[in-house]
Amino acid sequence: xxxxxxxxxxxxxxxxxxxxxxxxxxxxxxxxxxxxxxxxxxxxxxxxxxxxxxxxxxxxxxxxxxxxxxxxxxxxxxxxxxxxxxxxxxxxxxxxxxxxxxxxxxxxxxxxxxxxxxxxxxxxxxxxxxxxxxxxxxxxxxxxxxxx
Numbered sequence: 001x002x003x004x005x006x007x008x009x010x011x012x013x014x015x016x017x018x019x020x021x022x023x024x025x026x027x028x029x030x031x032x033x034x035x036x037x038x039x040x041x042x043x044x045x046x047x048x049x050x051x052x053x054x055x056x057x058x059x060x061x062x063x064x065x066x067x068x069x070x071x072x073x074x075x076x077x078x079x080x081x082x083x084x085x086x087x088x089x090x091x092x093x094x095x096x097x098x099x100x101x102x103x104x105x106x107x108x109x110x111x112x113x114x115x116x117x118x119x120x121x122x123x124x125x126x127x128x129x130x131x132x133x134x135x136x137x138x139x140x141x142x143x144x145x146x147x148x
Contacts (some may be wrong), residue, residue: 075102
């Protein structure tokens with residue numbers, strides 16, 4: 001596992017009215033701070049990658065469809081430099097993945113329906129000075145193939 005990445009298995013709690021799933025709580029060890037909560041989606045087969053942040057950690061889960069989340073550690077000082085992690089996340093296998101700053105990440109919708117992703121980053125998005133550093137999903141030095 002890439003240093004600083006945390007994976008929390010989530011639990012769906014069904015009843016006769018529907019389902020409930022706690023995603024992230026302020027009294028958990030993995031919680032650092034609250035920045036904002038947002039939702040993003042990808043249509044079936046669409047890849048949204050690669051980027052990293054210098055100031056924030058992300059906390060990703062998928063609440064509809066299925067996503068393949070990939071992480072790549074390019075941090076020079078990291079003992080896990082060069083390592084790739086991959087997670088398949090859906091309501092059938094719900095989990096929260098904490099992605100530390102300076103770790104490249106992206107996701108692909110791998111279901112027949114749109115993948116709906118919730119992120120709880122540790123900092124609010126700064127529209128004037130975005131903390132987002134991108135490289136092309138397919139043309140890069142990252143040892144990962146989104147086409148699989």
